Amino acid sequence: MxxxxxxxLRSWVAVVLLTLTPGLAISAAPSGPPSEKPNIVxxxxxxxxxxxxxxxxxxxxxxxIDAFAAEGLRMTNFNVQNQCTPTRSAIHTGRLPIRSGTQKxxxxxxxxxxxxxxxxxxxxxxxxxxxxxxYGKWHLGNQRGRLPTDQGYDExxxxxxxxxxxxxxxxxxxxxxxxxxPQVWQGVRGSESTPVKPFDLEARAVLxxxxxxxxxxxxxxxxxxxxxxxxxxxxxxxxxxxxxHPDFAGRSGAGNYPDIRMQLDGDVGxxxxxxxxxxxxxxxxxxxxxDNAAGGPSPEWPGDGGSNKPWRGGLSTGYxxxxxxxxxxxxxxxxxxxxxxxxxFSDLDWYPTLANFVGAKARIPxxxxxxxxxxxxxxxxxxxxxxxxxxxxxxxNRVFSVKWRTLKVHFYTAEGTFSPIVxxxxxxxxxxxxxxxxxxxxxxxxxxxxxxxxxPVMEILGRIGASMREFPNLKPGQDFQGxx
Amino acid sequence: MxxxxxxxLRSWVAVVLLTLTPGLAISAAPSGPPSEKPNIVxxxxxxxxxxxxxxxxxxxxxxxIDAFAAEGLRMTNFNVQNQCTPTRSAIHTGRLPIRSGTQKxxxxxxxxxxxxxxxxxxxxxxxxxxxxxxYGKWHLGNQRGRLPTDQGYDExxxxxxxxxxxxxxxxxxxxxxxxxxPQVWQGVRGSESTPVKPFDLEARAVLxxxxxxxxxxxxxxxxxxxxxxxxxxxxxxxxxxxxxHPDFAGRSGAGNYPDIRMQLDGDVGxxxxxxxxxxxxxxxxxxxxxDNAAGGPSPEWPGDGGSNKPWRGGLSTGYxxxxxxxxxxxxxxxxxxxxxxxxxFSDLDWYPTLANFVGAKARIPxxxxxxxxxxxxxxxxxxxxxxxxxxxxxxxNRVFSVKWRTLKVHFYTAEGTFSPIVxxxxxxxxxxxxxxxxxxxxxxxxxxxxxxxxxPVMEILGRIGASMREFPNLKPGQDFQGxx
Numbered sequence: 001m002x003x004x005x006x007x008x009l010r011s012w013v014a015v016v017l018l019t020l021t022p023g024l025a026i027s028a029a030p031s032g033p034p035s036e037k038p039n040i041v042x043x044x045x046x047x048x049x050x051x052x053x054x055x056x057x058x059x060x061x062x063x064x065i066d067a068f069a070a071e072g073l074r075m076t077n078f079n080v081q082n083q084c085t086p087t088r089s090a091i092h093t094g095r096l097p098i099r100s101g102t103q104k105x106x107x108x109x110x111x112x113x114x115x116x117x118x119x120x121x122x123x124x125x126x127x128x129x130x131x132x133x134x135y136g137k138w139h140l141g142n143q144r145g146r147l148p149t150d151q152g153y154d155e156x157x158x159x160x161x162x163x164x165x166x167x168x169x170x171x172x173x174x175x176x177x178x179x180x181x182p183q184v185w186q187g188v189r190g191s192e193s194t195p196v197k198p199f200d201l202e203a204r205a206v207l208x209x210x211x212x213x214x215x216x217x218x219x220x221x222x223x224x225x226x227x228x229x230x231x232x233x234x235x236x237x238x239x240x241x242x243x244x245h246p247d248f249a250g251r252s253g254a255g256n257y258p259d260i261r262m263q264l265d266g267d268v269g270x271x272x273x274x275x276x277x278x279x280x281x282x283x284x285x286x287x288x289x290x291d292n293a294a295g296g297p298s299p300e301w302p303g304d305g306g307s308n309k310p311w312r313g314g315l316s317t318g319y320x321x322x323x324x325x326x327x328x329x330x331x332x333x334x335x336x337x338x339x340x341x342x343x344x345f346s347d348l349d350w351y352p353t354l355a356n357f358v359g360a361k362a363r364i365p366x367x368x369x370x371x372x373x374x375x376x377x378x379x380x381x382x383x384x385x386x387x388x389x390x391x392x393x394x395x396x397n398r399v400f401s402v403k404w405r406t407l408k409v410h411f412y413t414a415e416g417t418f419s420p421i422v423x424x425x426x427x428x429x430x431x432x433x434x435x436x437x438x439x440x441x442x443x444x445x446x447x448x449x450x451x452x453x454x455x456p457v458m459e460i461l462g463r464i465g466a467s468m469r470e471f472p473n474l475k476p477g478q479d480f481q482g483x484x
Numbered sequence: 485m486x487x488x489x490x491x492x493l494r495s496w497v498a499v500v501l502l503t504l505t506p507g508l509a510i511s512a513a514p515s516g517p518p519s520e521k522p523n524i525v526x527x528x529x530x531x532x533x534x535x536x537x538x539x540x541x542x543x544x545x546x547x548x549i550d551a552f553a554a555e556g557l558r559m560t561n562f563n564v565q566n567q568c569t570p571t572r573s574a575i576h577t578g579r580l581p582i583r584s585g586t587q588k589x590x591x592x593x594x595x596x597x598x599x600x601x602x603x604x605x606x607x608x609x610x611x612x613x614x615x616x617x618x619y620g621k622w623h624l625g626n627q628r629g630r631l632p633t634d635q636g637y638d639e640x641x642x643x644x645x646x647x648x649x650x651x652x653x654x655x656x657x658x659x660x661x662x663x664x665x666p667q668v669w670q671g672v673r674g675s676e677s678t679p680v681k682p683f684d685l686e687a688r689a690v691l692x693x694x695x696x697x698x699x700x701x702x703x704x705x706x707x708x709x710x711x712x713x714x715x716x717x718x719x720x721x722x723x724x725x726x727x728x729h730p731d732f733a734g735r736s737g738a739g740n741y742p743d744i745r746m747q748l749d750g751d752v753g754x755x756x757x758x759x760x761x762x763x764x765x766x767x768x769x770x771x772x773x774x775d776n777a778a779g780g781p782s783p784e785w786p787g788d789g790g791s792n793k794p795w796r797g798g799l800s801t802g803y804x805x806x807x808x809x810x811x812x813x814x815x816x817x818x819x820x821x822x823x824x825x826x827x828x829f830s831d832l833d834w835y836p837t838l839a840n841f842v843g844a845k846a847r848i849p850x851x852x853x854x855x856x857x858x859x860x861x862x863x864x865x866x867x868x869x870x871x872x873x874x875x876x877x878x879x880x881n882r883v884f885s886v887k888w889r890t891l892k893v894h895f896y897t898a899e900g901t902f903s904p905i906v907x908x909x910x911x912x913x914x915x916x917x918x919x920x921x922x923x924x925x926x927x928x929x930x931x932x933x934x935x936x937x938x939x940p941v942m943e944i945l946g947r948i949g950a951s952m953r954e955f956p957n958l959k960p961g962q963d964f965q966g967x968x
Contacts (some may be wrong), residue, residue, distance in 0.1 A: 407657055422904040425800050425879060427591060431657070444902050447724035447786050449651030451592060454665040458593030 001276040003374070011293045036332060037228040037358050040125065040181040041219070042091070043268055045230060046084065046137060046163065047315060050324045050390045051307035052261060054084060054360065058307065060252060060261035064269035067289060069328045069341070075258045077342045078327020079391045079403070081290050082316050083354065084162060085139050087291040087347050092151070093119040094351025094362070094372035094395065096464070101474035104396045105162070108179065111477025113141025114151060116480040119365045120153025121351055125230045127362040135214040136207070136234035137162060157186040157214050159199055163236040166204035170319040180369050197240025199428045207236045212267045216274040218315040218477065223278035233271060237264055238294070257304030282325065282332045287350065290325030292316070312438040318393045318400030318410055319438050329379060336381040343386035344403065348372035353379060369467045391461055402457045406433035413435070429453060495667045506607050521613065521712040521842050523768040525573070525703075525759065527752055528716060529620060530568065530647065530723040531799060532666055532774025533809045535791035536745060542791065544736060544745035548753035552772060556819045557863060561826045562811020562873045563777050563823060563887070566800050568646060570878070571775040571831050576604040576624065576635070578848070578856035578877065580836025580948070585958035586624065588880045589646070592663065595961025597625025598635060603849045605835055606636025609714045612844040615706050618710060619698040620691070620718035621646060633671040641670040641698050643683055643691070647720040650688035651965045671893050689727040696751045700758040707762035722778070726787045741788030766816045769836065769841065774809030776800075784902040796922040799901045800886030802877045802894055813863060820865040827870035828887065832856035837863060853951045874944055886941045890917035891934065893941045913937055
C-alpha cells in the first residue's frame, strides 16, 4: 500500500508555538467561534494497528468502522504516544507525557498516575458545562485520588489499569496478600470509587459489552437532559488476554483476534446507533482512534497481535507502525465527509482543538507547556494542511525518533515491543514518503545527503529541552510540581 | 600482514604525567632546545583507512605517499580519536575532546564548535611568530566566532563542516528556509569570514585541488617572507560524497574511491614539491595522518569506503581499525629517515610535541588538563620508545575501549560506523600483538587469566575521571567553563 504523504511547505508555526504560551498558541489557527457546544464521544481502542481495519487493508472486515470513516475525516497520519498510559495522558492534557510523569506503562508497584495537578480534558469540558463520563480502561492512576472521578469525570465504570489485570489471579503464585485482587470499579464524582466485582477472565470477556451499554445509557440520559455531554468509551480490546465476548467467540472462524476485531466493529456501531436513536448524531463530534499500535504480528507477541501494515514496527517502537493508529473524526456539517488526509496530527492536538471547538480556549492552562496544537481549522476543512509538521516519539524517557515533514530521524530503535533497544552512534534517517516501510536508511545510503534534517529536528528537541528546564517534568507519581 | 608490536616495559611516565601540570609534563622527555623554528605542514586526510596506502597493503598504488613515508618516521600505531571533529579538536588542543565538548561529530542543529576559550595549536604557533593558515575542512564550529580565523589562523579557505554538506541541496526535501545552503568560505584574521560560492557537488569535486593550490601559494609566499609558517592542509577527501576531481575521474579504472586515492597521492606530492621548489623542505616538518579510520568496506557504508585492514572495525568503532590511521612525519636531519615504529602515538601528542620542537613549551596552558604527551624525543629518534603506553578511545560520551601496551580492553563495542552499540557486562580483552584482528576474546577464552589488565586500565580511567571532576568538561557549544 502506497501512502501519499504530501510535501508540506509552510512556516514554523508548530515549532514556534511551543515557546509561546499555550493561550497564544492556539489562537494561531482561528476557526471562528463554534455556533454551539457539540457533544463529544471519544471511542478509544486499545492496541489498535493501523492495518487492523478493513479500509486500511485489515484482514477482518470492519464495515461499521469503514462506513464511519467515510462520514468524516480519516487521518492516515494520526500519531499516538507509544504506549497505553502515555497516550491517555496526552489526550487528557495535551502535554507530552514525560512532562506529567506518565511516559510509560507503569509496572505494578511503580509510582504512577496522572497528577491531580494536571487540568484534564474532562475537567476542561466539565468546567464548560459538560456532563462527563468514562467507561472502560483508565490506566492513569490506580489509587484513591487518581481515578477518573478525581480528574473531571462525573462518573466512571471500568478498570483502573489494563485488561492484563484479568489474568493475575489465575497464576499459581498469585498471593492476594501481596497484590490486591483486581476488580471492576465504579464511581461518581464526590464519592470514593468502589469495587463492583472481581476482574477475572470471565469479566474481561464481557467488559467491552458493559462499556457499550453504559455509554449508550449515558447518551440516552444526557440527550434527554439537554446539556452537552462528553464520554470516553475506552475499550479494553484489542489487548491480551485476547478473550472475545461469548457472543463473538468463533464468529470469524479465524481465531480470537479476528473475533475481537468483529466484536469491536459491532461495539462501535452500537454506540453510533445510540447517537442516531437519541437524535443527537448531528450535534455530536465523534472521535475514533487507537491508543497505540498493535503489538504484532511478531514472534514475541502472544496470539495474532494485530497488524500495523504497511508500516514497520509496532507498539513501543519508533517506527511508523508504532506512531500511527487509525484516526478518524465525524461531526456532521462541521467536518467535511469523505475526506482523507495524510497531514501530521498528534493525539496531543485533541486537547486544544476540542477546547476551541467548545469555545473554551481560555480554559487552557497558561502556567505550563501545552504541546498540542490547535487543529480546528484543519479538522473542519477550512485549512488543507495541519498546523503540525513534526512528532517527537518518546519511548519511556528516551526520544526514539522524530518525524519531521516527510523525513524521520531515529536515535534509538527497537524492532518490536519486546525487542532490545539499540542505540545508534549516528542517527538513522528515513524518507517515509518514498519508503513508507522505513527499509532504506538514508544517512549512510545516500552519502550523508540528508544529514541536514537533523538541524530542524535538533531545534525542536532544543526547544522542548528548554521548556523542560523552565517547567521541570513531574516525576512518576508526583502530586504536583515541587513535591517529591 | 603481521604487525610487530613490541612489549613496552617502562615506567608510568605517561600516566603519571596526566596528574602533573602540562608544563612539568613535557619536561620529562627533553630533546634539547631546537636550533631553529621549523615550518610545519600538517596534511590531514579525511576518513583514511590504515590500509588505504600502498605501503600498508592498499589496493591503489600511492607512490608519493610511500616515498614520503620512507623519508621520515612511519608510525604503524598512530592513534586518532574516533570521528572527524574529535580528532581535529585533539590536534588543536592536545586535550581529550570530551573535555572540550567536541567528543562527536555534531548533527546539524546541535550545539557545536571548539570554544574560543581553548588555546589552539594555531594560536600557540601564531603567538610564537608563525604565519598560520588552514585550507579545507574545519569541522570545529560552523558559526561566527568559531571559525579558523577566530582560533589562531591568519587565513582560511574551505568548508565549515564536512564534505557531506555538498549533497544537502540536492535532496528533494531540502528547504533553504530551514537550513542555510552550504557554502565555501574564506576569511582572514580580524574580519568576518564570508561565503565564496555554493558548496555543491561540483564544488565538492574540486575543493581539494583548491586546498593544494592555496597551500602551495601560502608556502611560496611565506618562504619568500622568511618567517616560519604553519599550514593545515585539511583535505575533504576521502569522504562521501565520493566525487574525484575531473582530472582524476576514471584514472584508476576501478571506481571513484580508487580514483580519489590516486588524486590524494598526487595532491600530497604537489605540496611536497612546493616545499622543494621554495627551498624550504629541509627546514619543514611535514606531518601526514588521517583524522579517523575509513568507514568501509561495510554493507552499511556507501561505496568502496576504504580499507582498515588488517585491523578489525573502522570509523567510530573501538577496534584497532578505528584507532589507527596512516601516520608519518618527515623533518630532514631531525627525524631519522626510513624508521618504522609500532610504538603507541596519539593525535593528542602533536600539541606538546610541536610546542617543544618550536621552543614554545612555556606556552602550553597550565590552567587545564592537557592529555597529550611530549613525543619529541621519540619522534626525533633520541628515544626508541614513545612516552605513551595507552590510548583511551571515546565514542561520543562513552569509553569504548582502552589500549594498554599490547593489550586492549573493550567496554562497549560496535562492529561498524552505523552498527548498534553493544554494552558488555564484563569487559572484553584482546592481545593485539598476537591477535591484531581482535578475533579471540581473552577474558573468557583464557579462563580469566588476563583479568588483571583491567587494573592499570581502571587506574588510567580513574585518573582521567578525577581530573574531570577537578576541571569540568565543557558542554558541546559551551563558550567557556562555567557558562551554560
